[in-house]
Amino acid sequence: MKRLKTKLAISITATMLLLVLCALLVYERFFPLPKAPVGIWVYSEDASKSAGSLFGEWMGGRDLSDALEPVYVNVILRVGNDGTFDRSVDKESYENARNTLYENCALLLKEGISAHLEELGMANEGPITDEEAEELINETVSTDSVAYLQKALPDLVPTYEEYVKKYGNKGTYTVDKNMIAFGSSEAVKFLFDKDDLLLGEILYRRYEKKDEGGTK
Amino acid sequence: MKVRKISKNLIAVLLSFVLVIFLLDTVTVRTNAITHRELEDLTIEIPDGSRYTVKTIHYSYSNNRYVSLRDMAFALKGTAKHFGLSVGSTEINIKTGSGYESAGGENTGFAEGEYTTEGIKINPITIDDRKCRYYTFLGNNTEGVRDAFISITDLAMILDSDLKIDPESGIIKMSDGDFYIDMQEYEAQGLYYEVYSAIVGDATTGTVYSAYNENASVSAASTTKLMTYLCIMDAVSDGEVSLDDNVTISGNAAAISQTSDGVIKMNEGQSALLSDMMYAILLPSSNEAALAVAEHIDGSEEEFVKRMNLKARELNLSEATFFYNCHGLPEYSDTVAASKIQNRISAYDMFVLSGHILNKYPEIKEITTTQKYKLDAFGVEVENTNPLLYNLPGVVGLKTGTTNAAGASLVSAYDFDDGSSVHTIVAVEYGAEDATVRNTVSEILIRYGIQCMEDVPQKGKEEEAGFPLSYEDLLKRIVLNKSRRR
Secondary structure (H helix, E strand, C coil), rough: HHHHHHHHHHHHHHHHHHHHHHHHHHHHCCCCCCCCCCCEEEEEEEEEHHHHHHHHHHCCCCCCCCCCCCCCEEEEEECCCCCCEEEEEEEEHHHHHHHHHHHHHHHHHHHHHHHHHHCCCCCCCCCHHHHHHHHHHHHHCCCCCCHHHHHCCCCCCHHHHHHHHCCEEEEEEEEECEEECCCCCCEEEECCCEEEEECCCEEEEECCCCCCCCCC | CCHHHHHHHHHHHHHHHHHHHHHHHHHHHHCCCCCCCCCEEEEEEECCCEEEEEEEEECCCCEEEEHHHHHHHHCCCCCCCCCEECCCCCCEEEEEECCCCCCCCCCCCCCCEHHHHHHHECCCCCCCCEEEECCEEEEEECCCEEEEEEEHHHHHHHCCCCCCECCCCCHHHHEECCCCCCCCHHHCCCCCCCEEEEEEEECCCCCCEECCCCCCCCCHHHHHHHHHHHHHHHHCCCCCCCCCCCECCHHHHHHHHCCCCCCCCCCCCCEEHHHHHHHHHHHHHHHHHHHHHHHHHHCCCCHHHHHHHHHHHHHCCCCCCCCCCCCCEEEEEECCCEEEEEEECCCCHHHHHHHHHHHHCCCCHHHHHEEEEEEHHHHHEEEECHHHHHHHEEEEEEEEEEEECCEEEEEEEEEEECCCCEEEEEEEEEEECCCCHHHHHHHHHHHHHHHHHHCCCCCHHHCCCCCCCCHHHCCCCCHHHHHHHC
């Protein structure tokens, strides 16, 4: 009798557990719990288009927005499972991007100078080389081409502080179905999987820590 | 009987008299005499306040003043701009800085309401031992002394004298200063209304000093031959042809030479060195030589013209520029509604083209500074048609152009040494009513270019001018640096 009572108790308990589990599953199916994109994400902003556009204007209204190779400034987003977040601009990627953009624009500048001298007929010994154009710039302004552009066109790339002002933020986030709001910012639609997070129209990639750290 | 005899003799005498008068008239027509009726007894006031009468002819238009050289020579005696003068039956001789010996009749007004001179032309005129080409009238004054009349503007430039007509009193006032161009004032007074388009600037750096209607598309006429020269020299540089090549005259080229557009008589099958043909193209503007060389390089004029238009695009010349042929003559389009077409260019594009040629092939100046050249292959000596080459020392080229549509045009160049490098000033003028206007306006433009160059900051002053923050400023300074290396 005692054995029978025990068996019955176990059966009832198991059944209850199963029922609760089913109920939970059903509830989860129809009323799913909100999920946050917990983890570290990276958005790589291509700084070359705006720089190219600005540089083209400076060079007399040329369309150079697609003339520069893409160069990225990384924005790092950390989403905690405790409801907090932190978004920052990676300084190293910013410095690299800034230097690379000035170097690439310096190449375009020297090409422009060569073309101009050729049009004037001052290239009768052959096309003006990169080295000669660099030498001419140096003789004229007593600095190299990159330093010249940094002085003549200091706004080619937004400052680090401007990037931080645009992207830097931290605080708490709230998730409501497929909308997420960071701090006091307006909520945006989000979608994510194990690799990608789409926040509004901005695509973040999951940050993979490499041996020496950092992504592209 | 006696009466009949006397009547016969009288009729014979009268007829002879009429014949003589008729012959005299004919001789007068042959010497192209003009009777001027718009005359002025202009007053000139020299720096010390003295005033003199200067006989002045208004040629063709009111205020187109041609002044008596003898009257001016006498009036300017003792001033800083005095000059010696002799006027022969056909020749004029001016020596600046020399004394003037009176010959009689100076500084008196016109005796009558009309005055007859020979027609306006380039009479042989030597200025400071240099044979020049200014337009003048030759005639005799009231005392029968030979006199010459010259444009007051030309005389001011020759003497480098600041002569201005006071608008209120109508008196010519002469200051102690040199000839100076206030371009704003000149433009306000209508300098550019005499031409269709014009530009002047430093062709070495591309800097423009003054321009008028410079982007308008105009008939290039024979200034086309500058593009022809560039394409020939590029072909030489690329090894396609050599200046030592023998160029054979084709039937087409020979045919042109036999027409009214022909400059040098050439026969089919004749040949000449390419280097000699360059002189033929640039000095007397030989259309047949241009065609012969075009065919030599590309087999046909059509292919050569493609080369010219390709070059125009490479140099980023505007859509105002397009070539139909290699010489600049007008032709008719091959269409049902055949229209007269001519090579087109803008003054600005010609400025760019000229600068490119002068920087890339400065040896063009060897040709364009030559006054006469013997073409042994054709048994002729050709002359340079550029009037400024004769009139203004330092002028190094480049090319005249004349068609009915183009008017009288001129691309002129002047080498200016700023102490560290040589810059070439280029003045382009299209569409002058006639050669007198063309010559005077072009000389004014070149002189204005010289004036501007004298005001340009030199190397040390460039540093004072500051760091070049704009691309345009950077380019200008780099071009200056590059020009100093050459």
